[in-house]
Amino acid sequence: MNRSIITVVGKDTVGIIAKVCTYLAEQQINILDITQTIVQGYFNMMMIVDTSHISDNFKTIVSGLDDLGNSIGVQIKCQREEIFEKMHRI
Amino acid sequence: MINLNEAIETLRMIRQDNLDVRTVTVGISLLDCAASSVDEICTRIRKKITETAGRLAVTADDISREFGIPIVNKRISVTPISIVGASACRCPQDFVRIAVTLDELAEELGVNFLGGYSAIVSKGMTESDRLLIQSIPEALACTSRICSSVNVGSTKTGINMDAVRLMGEIIKATAAATADSDSSGCTKLVVLCNAPDDNPFMAGAFHGVTEPDAVINVGVSGPGVVKYALESVRGESFEVLCETIKKTAFKITRVGQLVAQEASRRLGIPFGIIDLSLAPTPAVGDSVADILHEIGIGKAGAPGTTAALALLNDQVKKGGVMASSYVGGLSGAFIPVSEDQGMIDAAECGALTIEKLEAMTCVCSVGLDMIAIPGDTPASTVSGIIADEAAIGMVNQKTTAVRIIPVVGKTTGDSVEFGGLLGHAPIMPVNNFGCEDFISRTGRIPAPIHSFKN
Numbered sequence: 001m002n003r004s005i006i007t008v009v010g011k012d013t014v015g016i017i018a019k020v021c022t023y024l025a026e027q028q029i030n031i032l033d034i035t036q037t038i039v040q041g042y043f044n045m046m047m048i049v050d051t052s053h054i055s056d057n058f059k060t061i062v063s064g065l066d067d068l069g070n071s072i073g074v075q076i077k078c079q080r081e082e083i084f085e086k087m088h089r090i
Numbered sequence: 091m092i093n094l095n096e097a098i099e100t101l102r103m104i105r106q107d108n109l110d111v112r113t114v115t116v117g118i119s120l121l122d123c124a125a126s127s128v129d130e131i132c133t134r135i136r137k138k139i140t141e142t143a144g145r146l147a148v149t150a151d152d153i154s155r156e157f158g159i160p161i162v163n164k165r166i167s168v169t170p171i172s173i174v175g176a177s178a179c180r181c182p183q184d185f186v187r188i189a190v191t192l193d194e195l196a197e198e199l200g201v202n203f204l205g206g207y208s209a210i211v212s213k214g215m216t217e218s219d220r221l222l223i224q225s226i227p228e229a230l231a232c233t234s235r236i237c238s239s240v241n242v243g244s245t246k247t248g249i250n251m252d253a254v255r256l257m258g259e260i261i262k263a264t265a266a267a268t269a270d271s272d273s274s275g276c277t278k279l280v281v282l283c284n285a286p287d288d289n290p291f292m293a294g295a296f297h298g299v300t301e302p303d304a305v306i307n308v309g310v311s312g313p314g315v316v317k318y319a320l321e322s323v324r325g326e327s328f329e330v331l332c333e334t335i336k337k338t339a340f341k342i343t344r345v346g347q348l349v350a351q352e353a354s355r356r357l358g359i360p361f362g363i364i365d366l367s368l369a370p371t372p373a374v375g376d377s378v379a380d381i382l383h384e385i386g387i388g389k390a391g392a393p394g395t396t397a398a399l400a401l402l403n404d405q406v407k408k409g410g411v412m413a414s415s416y417v418g419g420l421s422g423a424f425i426p427v428s429e430d431q432g433m434i435d436a437a438e439c440g441a442l443t444i445e446k447l448e449a450m451t452c453v454c455s456v457g458l459d460m461i462a463i464p465g466d467t468p469a470s471t472v473s474g475i476i477a478d479e480a481a482i483g484m485v486n487q488k489t490t491a492v493r494i495i496p497v498v499g500k501t502t503g504d505s506v507e508f509g510g511l512l513g514h515a516p517i518m519p520v521n522n523f524g525c526e527d528f529i530s531r532t533g534r535i536p537a538p539i540h541s542f543k544n
Contacts, residue, residue: 007097035094046097059155077101079158084092084100086344 010074107314115290117297147200167295168206176218182225193233205295230275231267237293241285258473269498276495283483305362310346339409365419366410370430372513379432391442400453422455428515457491474525
């Protein structure tokens, strides 16, 4: 399994999760876990996803999500899980 | 499993606090490129570097995108060219031809600096070393990506004062040769004592002869991250302060370790070391001086600065050492003046002087770095500054360095703009009393005794 972490941060609005999930489904990306909260009107979401079966390469997914974030008005980052694991776990 | 807060913390470090991997540097041995003609050496160098590091820039960009961490610089360090060119170079211009070849290669490969136009002369100078050193002003004037360094002393050998005297003149000549760009050639020239073989940071990077054929060394950064972490412990005890720095340094270094291992795997080049340095940039908030301020020092240079810096440097190492399997290079907080907005401010308002900077270099890496001084400073005074700094390194068994820029046509009160990561700087005043008779003595300062510590 190739796990990555998608973070979405920005002003809350209708349909953020729907749009992100639709994009992921189109790219054959399976969602393993979702955590989401609203802090002072700001939307914070983290998804752990499996990118083993993606049809495009990883870089395209990263920029695709970036573009999607721009169209919704939030910042979406897709990063390989290791950077978080290494930083926060011994 | 990673939780939301941890994910957000990592994102914040990268987006707001300027966390990045400062450099992925591939060290390449050019010992097998020695030949009997300069043309043949250049051909072999071209082949060796292209084969070894041809994919460096692309690979680093891929890693950067996949992990979402900026990798600011892709660099190459090579075997000191005075050794590589010794068999064929008979005049300084021969060495300049090698410099031009290296410069072309750096541009072709998308590498912003290539280090190793160097000579190691801590005890004595070969003819080849002398020719290379003499070629430095022209080599730096006619190239844009080449970095040059000269190691003039070590704890084991003492200080080669003939080299120190020569380097004072060479720095002045380099300033003159690049006078039309505010003597910017000197920003790519550093004089070292106890130079490490595996330093990934410019201008002092070279691939030492103790190193393997090729190796990946990574320099991390992150002053902004440390500063942000310290904002939450204002007024707390030293214990809390130190723990916070250590934890932050650990996190920063782990990112460097991850990138280094990934680059090593993808390029098929062994991983060498992580350099645990807090390397500032002129970007606001990416400043070591700001960390000192956060620790409680009004302005960098005020009383207490040296102690605060010693504390910072030590905690960064303590946190970083556990995060990486191999640590090396310079490993310490950098205090370049022109590359750190907080340092620039401190120098401009008179809080920070060259003498205080010298004291600060006793407790951190790496030395008097990126300091602009008046263009009419005599060569012997430049040599005197080098000798002082080398003495600190020699006696304290640490790396020290001098990268000063006597800016032609400018004097105290003026300022100079180097652009990009090199930043801008006020011209700092230099002590006007001379040391000519000291510098004109020949020979070397003997190695220090290491008993009777005081």
